[in-house]
Amino acid sequence: MRFSGWQILKEGLTGNHGWRPHWRDPAPKPEYDIVIIGGGGHGLSTAYYLAREHGLTNVAVLEKGYLGGGNVGRNTTIVRANYNLPGNSEFYSHSLKLWEGLSQDLNYNVMFSQRGVLNLFHSDGERDYAARRGNSMAIQGDDAVLLDREGVRRIVPYLDFDNPRYPIHGGLLHPRGGTARHDAVAWGLARGADARGVDLIQNCEVTGIDIDRGRVTGVQTVRGPIRAKKVGIVVAGRSGQVAAMAGLRLPVESHILQAFVSEGLKPVIHHVITSGVGHFYISQSDKGGLVFGGALDMYASYAQRGNLPGAEHVMEAAMHVMPMIGKARVLRSWGGIMDMTPDGSPIIDRTPVDGLYIDCGWNYGGFKATPASGFAFAHLLATDRPHASATRFRLDRFRTGRGIMDEEGAGAQHNLH
Amino acid sequence: MILAGKGRIDRSARLDFRFDGRALSGAPGDTLASALMANGVTLVGRSFKYHRPRGILTAGSEEPNALVTVGQGAHRAPNTRATVQELFDGLEAVSQNRWPSLRWDVLAVNDLAAPFFGAGFYYKTFMWPRRFWKAVYEPAIRRAAGLGALDGGHNPDRYERAFAFCDVLVIGGGPAGLMAALTAARGGADVILCDEAPEPGGRLRFETGEIDGMPGADWAAQVTAELRTMDNVRLMTRTAVTGAHDDGTYGALERVALHLRDPGAAPLECFWRIVARRAVLAAGALERPVAFAGNDRPGVMMAGALRAYVNHWGVAPGRRVAVFGNGDDVARTAHDLAAAGLEVVAAIDSRPDAARGGDWAHHPGSVVCGTAGGRDGLEAVTIRKPGGETIRLACDALAMTGGWNPSVHLACHLGGRPQWDAARAAFVPRPGMVPGMDAVGAAAGDFSTAACLAGGIAAGNAALSALGRAAQAIDAPAAEDAPYAIAPLWSVPGKGRAWLDFQNDVTVKDVLLAAQENYASVEHMKRYTTQGMATDQG
């Protein structure tokens, strides 16, 4: 069924009885060409692009819970292409282009809202870095506008420009960045993959990876064994455990990132605003909630919940940067599990096991990568060659020292990004 | 309207306030909601999506409808629950989500287009032409979003954070919490008792039952007075425990000066980080609405809330009241209303064997299947009798009860899942969901007052023994011990829209549509319909 305004009109007039399931609930087949472990955003995206770009539809996505229940369901919905280093720049640039056509492509409105991402800077040194980053973005073909203090004030007058702790010197505006309705992204990709014949299998936890003489042969699941020619691991937040089933250790440590949403308020924030040094970022959803977050909780965790010091740190920063927020009430908070790598950049690569591939290490920024990650991983799974946008996301780059993309220049440290 | 001579607050003193510019008055002890009711105001807000007229549904922090903006300029606080905001002289409140006025709201037209605005409709359209999303569709959607508005100016008010440490944290000061605190305190433990109301007592403040031969409210006041004399007890009123975190750390928000006209240098609110070796969850229970067509009309209220307005505040939403539900609370409510001098036009109980509770029209095995009235409130309800025939009954208000849901929220904060209790038709906490925390009383599914009192003593003693202190021999006071008699009633079939989530405007039809489209996982259902995602958590 194709979605459209006419369809809504027709159904609305006839009692809405004609709407069909957006995806099937198939039983797992004994064998697939490709098994994807993980039905989160990146896993569903991989399946979608395998079918759409490569015509590969004898594919199963195995999800231990419900579709879209990983980090695609627990983030702050920000989409941007404002990276500084080769490797990341072209990848996120590609991702943004995919985002721009995603709703039409999926025939599912993911509410991609290019409202602009504004990175504030609070010192001269930060201004220099913002200018450099803006130039990198422009060279890549993305958009960036360096705003001075008055330029920022014109578009977001409600900030505290004279806060003694974080005085606002200006900002780097990335007009094509914005937000998307995160659940809709997962559901639209699921519907698109299902419609092309991919089996999306929920409540199907993988318990083992079968390897015979260095080559993957399938997986063990709570619903029985499934044979596969190729297996892709796309399980941000559980990458270490699933990789360990194949005897692999990863350059990944899992951390918690909390986020918050306020009660519904009339539109007041029309951009995505971030303050790097303040550890604070915010946008307002189309429903009216102020969606905001800050830094990691800074310890290893799989608990999907944060702790009070982390929450208080975010609230403090919010009050410094945007004092009006003190009159909003927090409605809900959540925590995602972040695959932190030593350089803060992701991994899309083959593993030492033949036929086993991995897509992980998205740190705290996997949402915006959802289409491009699936696109690149599908390309790798289908062709055994990395996609041109993702050639540097090598699993072995820390051992070889070649191709490390450390955006923050902090050196190898799993928890400093 | 005011029920002369009824209620427990003194209406001889007068506080002036304004609602949407209208000068009104109430009394010390009123909430904004009870004061509006005293003045005959029934229409207090507009709903989120369909801009339906909405009235007061509850008498507590769970209120989904009666959200208003209080204060002015950068001091103004949007989405304030009228049911929690205490009245003070000079209070200024305005209604939200309406233009140009609460009575004449242009976007009420959305309600007419409801068949096209079902769950997730926006995922299926607004995609062509592509540039219209940014230029036309999204701006229109955004303009309709939200309820209250921030001022945009810098918040000039003062806030505070603080730490506290104790042996036993008691969350909720109803009968269970009071007894738990008293027991633990008599055993020598350092106790903190938090209650979100201005005074402890919980439902005892609102009901007519007796404890040890005195009104429950008086008994609660007496225990509270004893706790106040004890050096090892810290009584924190107006304080809602908001979070259970790791290792016995709890977050709690105290409304320090939100009930004052001029807070001076005092903080409006204080956020407490409370570290407790043991905790007792005595947060009570929340009454469930019943989903029937038109159940969101002003004048339809929770039965327990209506009892609270009548018994505690001495006000009522109308003279002629019908009561509808699926348990013994129907008769209890009818009894209280009749005793306050209101006309009980019908007691409608879905159970065929429901006992006649008193001298009023009794409709066993019947349900309410529709409501009628204008934007200012209810004029009639339609009752479907066991044989299927329907009768229309004129009334000003309808009290509804679908049973009670234990307030298990804090018990779930560390990822634990509550368990379904079929006999109570509700989720109850499992032991150990939060290490060191025991649920007790209505929060554990024990709904009789006697069970709450006994459970409180047991929880206090359990905490003492966990702390290595001697248990206290305390006799449970004498109180009502009625069994919890209820037959599940989730929704009344029939035409028309029946609200499940008042604040997010989610109806039974939305949930059915989501299931039809295979959003069957409870998480998919929640996220697709937004059911249960507003402040009232559905």
Next chain:
Amino acid sequence: MRLPCPLCGSRDHREFTYQGAAVMLDRPAPDAGAEAWDSYVHLRDNPAGATRELWYHGAGCGAWLVVARDTVTHAVFGAELARQVRR
């Protein structure tokens, strides 16, 4: 979370800084080879469950601690001074 500092007693984790898995105490020999050093610097077991980590009590006594903790439940089993763990 609260961590049981051997010197200061039970303290809120806001006083501490997390450093990472306690494998960092087992520094390879300078000539141990690239694999050993890659493993030491970059690779992690990253367990979902019991783990041992280094925390610094920066807003307290200033000691480095080895904390035994569960990454799924956040249960803290104990803490010792890192210098005692390293002999």
Next chain:
Amino acid sequence: MVELTASAPFDAGMERTIGAVTLRAAETGPVTALMPYAGQERALSAALERAHGLEFPAAGRMTSAGQARCLWSGLDQAMLIGVEPDPALADHAAVVAQSDGWAALTLTGDAVADVLARLVPVDLRPAAFEQGASIRSELGHMMVILARTGPQQVTVMGFRSMAGTLLHELENAMTALAARPKG
């Protein structure tokens, strides 16, 4: 040559009473960090005893004798306050003059614990923070030493460079506490 004038962290004799707490600038006299060398803890303690009549404090404790006090201040570290250190201490410990590095205040009154509860994330109930206790924690975002110097008196030592912030934080907490509605 430029004449350098020593200036105190707080005005001499500063004293503020807000609500049930009085805040005073504390005269510490000399402040010296003592950091015993490995294996020298007992020898240092003996030397302290001989020279100043007090022992090196256990973790979380304070010792005193006459004008001299020794406040535990961290792993292998204590602050000797009120006397010039005996040169013999240097045989067993790193001895570092820190008189100009610290600012000290005393808080006295019924509500001292309530004021500090606004700022310090540590259990300061009498049973957990008894007379003679000296602990290290944070006050707001600043590192401090807190010592219970009387039943209703706590001495707070913060870094000299943060003296103004320390005073501001405490006065703020005292003001807000005193302004709370009663009952």
